[in-house]
Amino acid sequence: MKATPRNDVRAALRACRLWRTASDDAIALLAASASVQDAARGRLLAAEGEPAERFGVVVSGRVRVFHMTADGRTIVMETMEYGEAFAAVAALAGGRNPASVDAATPATIAWISGESLFELLATEPQIARGLIGDLSERLINLTSVVQTLALDVPGRLARYLFQRSLAVGEATPDGLRVSLGMPKAELAASLGTVPETLSRALGRLRDDGVLEVRGSEVIVFDVGALARLGSGYGE
Amino acid sequence: MKATPRNDVRAALRACRLWRTASDDAIALLAASASVQDAARGRLLAAEGEPAERFGVVVSGRVRVFHMTADGRTIVMETMEYGEAFAAVAALAGGRNPASVDAATPATIAWISGESLFELLATEPQIARGLIGDLSERLINLTSVVQTLALDVPGRLARYLFQRSLAVGEATPDGLRVSLGMPKAELAASLGTVPETLSRALGRLRDDGVLEVRGSEVIVFDVGALARLGSGYGE
């Protein structure tokens, strides 16, 4: 961690939706006040229950916002990438972190104090609207997490694959090629389950002719089926 | 629904934390612009997926924010009472309702357009901070819902009873008397389960000597056990 201004940090802050209407000068100030941390993969960045007086913005890499259950499994609530902020709510509400955060890949984080943000808010009040919009959006995302948890594992998997088909699907003569985006063990954790069950769920989709598994990517034949299964409407 | 200003409406709006630093004049304006609806119990107030251009404030009664799964069960995400706003995120983010809302009791609702709120924000920018705080808090609440969903049914029940013990527990010579606050069928739904399973979970707590069931209230002998079970740490 150090406090010299860095271009990558300023760029990440500029890209952050929280204060997208802020002036470049204000961003520069924010960047100057930030402390920068390089975190190895798996490094814990914020712990559930800890008081939070600052929040992080992802400069590079990916971080996971998650909750760990008593038996050691994790539920991933959000994954944040370049230019996204995490642990912001606790800093804004002045409370404790409602969830833990760790680095899903090697990551660089810019830490900003809640105070700095409130100062920014005071000098440039128009950013409030962006902030409110962003918080609302996050609330909507979390709502969808809750809905996802109501699905069974095949449903959650289908929902994930469907979203991923839209995002990174690549048409080929065989079908839509979709990379899983992470090792299967990690995907299982993201879906709130274990590798064994994920494997069976994939096997079932394969047997039903929806897709074909090829190592760490799948060839999707029937995107509609994924959409159907992932929206919670029976088989 | 009608548009004449009402004292109960103004009072409810005044009590609303979203704009707690707003001036009385601004509240009066808001109240005048509101349309008031009296809803019977069970009445649907907002449907998931619908575009939302307005949000509601509870003037009397209680409303439930919930998601209905494909098989017809409901997950309750929040319960809003006097002076609390619902369906606000969609109106603020300009999207669709991420969840449905219905009246848990007969309720009176003041509907306010998202536009009115933004006007208020423009004329009295200091309310942004309250709004941000409220949204953050709601985000934290939802996070706790996610965590609750990771518990098994006895755990969820214990968590609920523990919170309720703190909120409405009444010391008696026998133990802490805690009313369930709603019929058991409704409680079961709030916990994301069915009456049968709730009944068994209560029976189990009774057998373990943690509490005793008396109709629609319970006598708690061991509050610590409730806290333990509800935090996700084994039996």
Added chain:
DNA sequence: GCTCGTCCTTGACGCGCGTCAAGCCGACGT
């Protein structure tokens, strides 16, 4: 080539919980 390690898959089993189907109890009307 072999060996080792890592990641994934498959099978067997147990547990939690939702479902179906009876009972039970207390509240109410006549």
Added chain:
DNA sequence: ACGTCGGCTTGACGCGCGTCAAGGACGAGC
């Protein structure tokens, strides 16, 4: 007091999924 009806409880059963344990499959290193 009796019947009836709705809310609650209890038992039996099936299914989904987590766990344990035992194989594959594949690449890395010698």
